[in-house]
Structures are given as C-alpha cells and as structure tokens.
Amino acid sequence: MYNETDTKVVVASRRNFVKGAGALGVTALFGGIAPAVLAKSTALLKIGALNTYSKVYAALGNANLNGMNLYFEQIGNTIAGRKIEIIREDDELNPQVGLQKMKKLIESDSCDIVTGIQGSNVAMAAVQYMRQSQAFVLCSGAGITDLSYTGLPYLFRCSTSSYTTLSSMGEWLYANLSKQAVLSASDFAGGRNAIIEFKSGFVKRGGTVIKEIYPPLGNNDFSPYLADIRSTDAKATFGFYAGTDAVRFVKQYDEYGLSKNCRLTGSGFMLEGDTLPAQGRTALGCINALHYADTLDNAANRKFVTDYQARYKEFPSVYAEYGYVAAHIMHTAIEAVDGDTSDKNKLREAMRAVKFLAPRGPFRFTPETQSPTHNVYIREVAEIGGRITNKVIHTISEVPEPARRPI
Structure with a gap:
C-alpha cells in the first residue's frame, strides 16, 4: 500500500521515464500513435505552391518554385522540427482552375499555408474564397494593387504591389x-x-x-x-x-x-x-x-545569385527571388511561433514582424496592407560581361x- 511519499516517488519516476523516453521516441510508447502535443511539432509542414507552370507564364511559376526550393534545401527542408512538403498545383493562368486548385490545397491537402499565384486575375478570383475559408496565403507573384486592400487578415504578399x-x-x-x-x-x-x-x-x-x-x-x-x-x-x-x-x-x-x-x-x-x-x-x-536586379551589389544578392547559378545553371529572375524571399519569410515566421501554424493570429503577428535584408535590398511588410516596403530601381538594359x-x-x-x- 502506497503512502504519500511513495506516491511522490512514483509520479517523479513516471515523469523521468516519459521524459527519457522522448529521446528514444515516444510514439513507440503509445502503440505507434503520437500524442497530440507531439503532432504539433513533428507533423509535415504542408506548403501549397499554387502557380502558373504552363502556358504563357510557365517560366515565371517554375522560377518561383526554384527559388523557394533553393532556400528550403539550404535549411534542410525543415522548419521548427517540421519536415517541409511542397504540394505543387498548376492554375494554368485560369481563374476558375486556380480557385479549384486552391480549394484542393486547403480542403483536401490541409496545407498550412499557400504561396505563389502569379496571375493577378487568378489571385483576385480567389479573394472571396480566402475570405470564407480564412486560408493563410503568402502571395509571391501577383502585383495587382487591389490585392492589398481586401482587408483579409491572413493574406500577405512578398512579391510587389505594382x-x-x-x-x-x-x-x-x-x-x-x-x-x-x-x-x-x-x-x-x-x-x-x-x-x-x-x-x-x-x-x-x-x-x-x-x-x-x-x-x-x-x-x-x-x-x-x-x-x-x-x-x-x-x-x-x-x-x-x-x-x-x-x-x-x-x-x-x-x-x-x-x-x-x-x-x-x-x-x-x-x-x-x-x-x-x-x-x-x-x-x-x-x-x-x-524592385530587383540580378546585378545588385549587396551581400544577400551576391550569395543568392551564386547559389542559384550553382543549383540551376542560370541567373535568377525576379520570380526566382520571389520564391526565395517567400521561403525566408515562412522560415522566420514559423520558427517564431515554434512551428505551430494552427494559431493564425500568432502566425500573422510573427509574419508582420519579419524584417531582413533580401537579395532585393531592405524588406519589411507595410503593416496596413501586408505588402512589401522595399526599394524601387530604375534600370537600363545593357551588356555587362x-x-x-x-x-x-x-x-x-x-x-x-x-x-x-x-x-
């Protein structure tokens, strides 16, 4: 028969056992099913890459995905202990197709966040669904100004407002x-x-x-x-x-x-x-x-251009920089909430606080619109090297x- 002292010993021992078992793999202790608290930190981090991978904008969408993949590869394809899974969907630059694909990513694939969307027509066609579904979206493409004034709390844009x-x-x-x-x-x-x-x-x-x-x-x-x-x-x-x-x-x-x-x-x-x-x-x-040129002479851009060339055997375009910056933002914000993307308000605040030196130069979000504040460059096409x-x-x-x- 246990007395009070014995009970304390048993409780302490059980805590130490579970704590120690965590290092070995707690899933095994629960018949192969991880407790909910562990699922938050180890579940796949699903990122929907909705973009135009065919037709007139095919090169744009593919470059965006290349830039994002480059950044994620450099951090081991893991954020806050969660392995990254990118689910790629082609909107075909068609608003109806884009809306269907976004619904799939949110409702069927259960993506934590959706990024991409190059076509402004596709982005605007999805606004009402984003409002209804409360989907968390980081637009890394469409530049149409109207997107900044939708009032959607979980819609951010890291590309540009035209x-x-x-x-x-x-x-x-x-x-x-x-x-x-x-x-x-x-x-x-x-x-x-x-x-x-x-x-x-x-x-x-x-x-x-x-x-x-x-x-x-x-x-x-x-x-x-x-x-x-x-x-x-x-x-x-x-x-x-x-x-x-x-x-x-x-x-x-x-x-x-x-x-x-x-x-x-x-x-x-x-x-x-x-x-x-x-x-x-x-x-x-x-x-x-x-807001970008591959000839910009800053440390972040020199690294980005060098790494991109090594990986893809070509110079990066602005669309590749979009994807790279999007990945950096997601990494920073999701790390800040310790990988818990279920609390959208906390993730929103973490994303609004993101500020760093991107390949394009200084980057931060304009708080009122959640679109970028960044440099604008007047450029001239020239032959260099x-x-x-x-x-x-x-x-x-x-x-x-x-x-x-x-x-």
Missing part, C-alpha cells in the same frame, strides 16, 4: 525622358491595372497620354499595334508585358524600327531574366522599373505602399 513601382516609374519618366507617351499592355486585369498606376505618377506630374493600346494576352503578332504606335509620332512608350508576350513585343518593336525614334520603356517584368535571353540585343537601351542584363541607374529607397487605396 502601384509603388509603376507610379514611381511614371514620375521618373516625366522628369527624365518625355512629357508625352503611348501606353500599352496585355489586355487582362494586371495589364490594365499597371497602366492606371503608371498614369498615377506620370499624369500627376503633368504628363500627357497620347494613346492606350491593349493587345490580347498571349498575342503572337504585334504588328497592327506597333503600326498604331508609329502613327502617333510618340517619342516614348511605356509597356506592361510578361513571359512570351514580353519577348515577342520587344523583339517585334525593334524589328519594326520603332527603337530608333521612340524610346521603349516599361515594367521591369517586360525586361527580366526570364525574357532577356530571348530578347537579346533588341532590348538594349530599354528603360524599366522593378558579355551578358544582356539590367544595370541600375537610379534607386528610390524603401518605397511604402499607401495605407489606403491610392487610385
């Missing part, structure tokens, strides 16, 4: 290049939004828009639109294209002879690492704005996104 980049570009173009311009973009939500935002800087300073032109997304022949530009006698154009559209537009622009008299400028996505190899010398001299790339000709430091919808 307003900060394009309004800055509009102001710079007016001050340094031309007081008049023709504007053109692929005819989809992101393209039209980009033109509106460029105008918010350009027209605000006093610039005149001669004409706006919107070829269809995935266009092959730009000659009718280039003829339209030529007819205006404009001295400068601003364009927003990406992927294969960007390659075709820039090459045909030069082939059409417009480069001689009408300076081609645009969003940096039009003249990036995924397009420049195909655009080649036809892109030389083009002016563009973006025998390679066609971008050199930075002007830096606008740590541009914050407006707390309220600017336009």
Whole structure:
C-alpha cells in the first residue's frame, strides 16, 4: 500500500521515464500513435505552391518554385522540427482552375499555408474564397494593387504591389525622358491595372497620354499595334508585358524600327531574366522599373545569385527571388511561433514582424496592407560581361505602399 511519499516517488519516476523516453521516441510508447502535443511539432509542414507552370507564364511559376526550393534545401527542408512538403498545383493562368486548385490545397491537402499565384486575375478570383475559408496565403507573384486592400487578415504578399513601382516609374519618366507617351499592355486585369498606376505618377506630374493600346494576352503578332504606335509620332512608350508576350513585343518593336525614334520603356517584368535571353540585343537601351536586379551589389544578392547559378545553371529572375524571399519569410515566421501554424493570429503577428535584408535590398511588410516596403530601381538594359542584363541607374529607397487605396 502506497503512502504519500511513495506516491511522490512514483509520479517523479513516471515523469523521468516519459521524459527519457522522448529521446528514444515516444510514439513507440503509445502503440505507434503520437500524442497530440507531439503532432504539433513533428507533423509535415504542408506548403501549397499554387502557380502558373504552363502556358504563357510557365517560366515565371517554375522560377518561383526554384527559388523557394533553393532556400528550403539550404535549411534542410525543415522548419521548427517540421519536415517541409511542397504540394505543387498548376492554375494554368485560369481563374476558375486556380480557385479549384486552391480549394484542393486547403480542403483536401490541409496545407498550412499557400504561396505563389502569379496571375493577378487568378489571385483576385480567389479573394472571396480566402475570405470564407480564412486560408493563410503568402502571395509571391501577383502585383495587382487591389490585392492589398481586401482587408483579409491572413493574406500577405512578398512579391510587389505594382502601384509603388509603376507610379514611381511614371514620375521618373516625366522628369527624365518625355512629357508625352503611348501606353500599352496585355489586355487582362494586371495589364490594365499597371497602366492606371503608371498614369498615377506620370499624369500627376503633368504628363500627357497620347494613346492606350491593349493587345490580347498571349498575342503572337504585334504588328497592327506597333503600326498604331508609329502613327502617333510618340517619342516614348511605356509597356506592361510578361513571359512570351514580353519577348515577342520587344523583339517585334525593334524589328519594326520603332527603337530608333521612340524610346521603349516599361515594367521591369517586360525586361527580366526570364525574357532577356530571348530578347537579346533588341532590348538594349530599354528603360524599366522593378524592385530587383540580378546585378545588385549587396551581400544577400551576391550569395543568392551564386547559389542559384550553382543549383540551376542560370541567373535568377525576379520570380526566382520571389520564391526565395517567400521561403525566408515562412522560415522566420514559423520558427517564431515554434512551428505551430494552427494559431493564425500568432502566425500573422510573427509574419508582420519579419524584417531582413533580401537579395532585393531592405524588406519589411507595410503593416496596413501586408505588402512589401522595399526599394524601387530604375534600370537600363545593357551588356555587362558579355551578358544582356539590367544595370541600375537610379534607386528610390524603401518605397511604402499607401495605407489606403491610392487610385
């Protein structure tokens, strides 16, 4: 029969036994089933990588995934004791497909967090579902400004809000290049939004828009639109294209002879690492704005470029940097909550506190919008060391996104 002293000894012994067994593997003590408290720290960390891996934006989505994989490989594919499992889904740049795939990732795959989503049309189509499901999403693609003003507590964006980049570009173009311009973009939500935002800087300073032109997304022949530009006698154009559209537009622009008299400028996505190899010398001299360049001379970027080249045998594009930064943010925030992604409010606060020097330069989230505050670079396409790339000709430091919808 146990007395009080005996009871204390037994309890203490049991605690020591369980504590010691933890080092050996507590799962074995419970018939192969781990207690719930252990499941929190050892369950797979499921990350949904929803992006465009086919069609016009295929190179963009694949580069994003490459950048994310590179970072995760460097930390042993584990965060806070949880092994990382990436579940890749192709949205095909189709809003309906994207919504279906997001539902699968959240409801069937039980992902802790979803990242990616390059197409602005796909991202906006998923907003209502994100609101209903309370899904935790780190957008590492779509730049449409509207995404920042949805009021969704668990939606973050680590890529860019196009307003900060394009309004800055509009102001710079007016001050340094031309007081008049023709504007053109692929005819989809992101393209039209980009033109509106460029105008918010350009027209605000006093610039005149001669004409706006919107070829269809995935266009092959730009000659009718280039003829339209030529007819205006404009001295400068601003364009927003990406992927294969960007390659075709820039090459045909030069082939059409417009480069001689009408300076081609645009969003940096039009003249990036995924397009420049195909655009080649036809892109030389083009002016563009973006928050990243692979030629940036800072320690984080030098390491990123070196590691990416070693892993993938090519220079990283901005989309690869998106994925790399997304992985860094998830690592930092999830470590801060000791791997417990079930408390979304704590994870949100941890993510809002993330601040570091990324390959693009200083990075932090704008608290009101949960989109980035970062540098904007005015770049010129040049040949450096025998390679066609971008050199930075002007830096606008740590541009914050407006707390309220600017336009």
